[in-house]
Amino acid sequence: GDSVTQMEGPVTLSEEAFLTINCTYTATGYPSLFWYVQYPGEGLQLLLKATKADDKGSNKGFEATYRKETTSFHLEKGSVQVSDSAVYFCALTENGRTSYDKVIFGPGTSLSVIP
Amino acid sequence: DVKVTQSSRYLVKRTGEKVFLECVQDMDHENMFWYRQDPGLGLRLIYFSYDVKMKEKGDIPEGYSVSREKKERFSLILESASTNQTSMYLCASSPAGAVQPQHFGDGTRLSIL
Numbered sequence: 001g002d003s004v005t006q007m008e009g010p011v012t013l014s015e016e017a018f019l020t021i022n023c024t025y026t027a028t029g030y031p032s033l034f035w036y037v038q039y040p041g042e043g044l045q046l047l048l049k050a051t052k053a054d055d056k057g058s059n060k061g062f063e064a065t066y067r068k069e070t071t072s073f074h075l076e077k078g079s080v081q082v083s084d085s086a087v088y089f090c091a092l093t094e095n096g097r098t099s100y101d102k103v104i105f106g107p108g109t110s111l112s113v114i115p
Numbered sequence: 116d117v118k119v120t121q122s123s124r125y126l127v128k129r130t131g132e133k134v135f136l137e138c139v140q141d142m143d144h145e146n147m148f149w150y151r152q153d154p155g156l157g158l159r160l161i162y163f164s165y166d167v168k169m170k171e172k173g174d175i176p177e178g179y180s181v182s183r184e185k186k187e188r189f190s191l192i193l194e195s196a197s198t199n200q201t202s203m204y205l206c207a208s209s210p211a212g213a214v215q216p217q218h219f220g221d222g223t224r225l226s227i228l
Contacts, residue, residue, distance in 0.1 A: 004157075034215060043119065043205055043219030044158075089157060093215055102173075103215050105157035 002027045002094050004106035009087075012112045013080055021075040021109050023064075023090035031092040033057075033066050033073040038087045038108070047075075047088070080113045087111070118142070121206050121220035129228050134193040136223050138206030144218075145211040147189035149173075149181060152203040152222070164189055165211075196227045 007022040025031065035047040035057070048057030053068035064075045073090060090106040122137035140147065146165050150158040150173075160173030162181040170181050178200060182190040189208075193200055204223045207216030 032215070041221065043221045044207070044216075045219065046215070046217050049215075091215070102160065105159075107155050107157045 002031065002092060002104055004090050004092055004104055006088075006090050006106040006109050009108070010110040010112055012114065015082055015113055015115050016079045017113075019075070019077040019080045019084070019111070021088055021090075021111070023073045023075065023106060025071050025073065025090075025092050027071070027092060027094070029094070031094060033064070034091040034093075034103070035062070035064055035073070035075050036089040036091060036105075038089065040086070044089065080111075082113045082115055085111055085113045119206055119208055119218050119220040121204075121223050123223050124221065125224050125226075127226045127228060128193075128196050130196060130198060132193075132196050134196050134225070134227075136191040136193075136204055136206075136225070138189045138191070138220055139187050140189075140206075140208040140218070141187065142208060142210070142218065143186065144208035145186070146209045146213075146216075147183065148207040148209075148216050149179075149189065149191045150205045150207065150216075151175070152205055158205065161191065198227050201225060201227045 003026045005024050032051045034049045036044040037047045038044045048059040050057040050066035056065045062077045087108045087110045089108045094102045119140045128134050149161040164170045164183040180192045206220040209217040
């Protein structure tokens with residue numbers, strides 16, 4: 001079945017460092033891809049999405065490009081802040097499988113940014 | 116500001132009890148979801164509802180049921196709680212046409228003793 005793999009955490013970075021969180025997926029169809037963020041003590045928020053190959057999703061300085069050839073959707077940010085400390089989840093939708101698009105989440109990657 | 120509200124942040128119950136988790140959203144969304152979140156497993160869908168009184172099973176519905184009598188409220192019921200249902204439970208919602216969850220509640224951390 002479809003699946004999402006994320007890099008193991010936790011990731012610890014200094015403020016203003018460059019961030020990459022790797023995400024690869026396995027899908028038989030043409031899924032849409034998402035990044036969600038979960039700040040400490042809060043629920044998840046949709047951070048960005050891309051619905052077709054070569055689309056770039058962006059929000060709050062984060063970017064991710066849908067790479068069909070490498071089945072990847074890596075999350076990047078040029079300069080992280082302490083406030084970016086959170087758990088980041090990569091996810092995809094299985095299109096057309098059921099009466100709704102089922103979302104499959106990766107296990108999450110914890111990011112800690114230190115001053 | 117949009118809001119998904121879960122009735123309890125922390126809940127402790129005993130094995131065999133019937134447990135109710137409540138979720139209310141104020142965005143008039145058609146779709147509502149219940150997930151459980153476990154370390155290393157990410158989020159797994161328990162049940163999904165796309166309209167009042169309509170529901171569909173997710174990946175792990177066993178041991179759970181749901182109720183959607185009003186559009187804004189989606190309840191998760193543990194019929195007879197067991198220790199393996201100790202987890203973080205997250206409710207979410209989205210408007211019609213966007214079936215991926217968009218807004219999540221802060222979660223209920225449920226412990227079954």
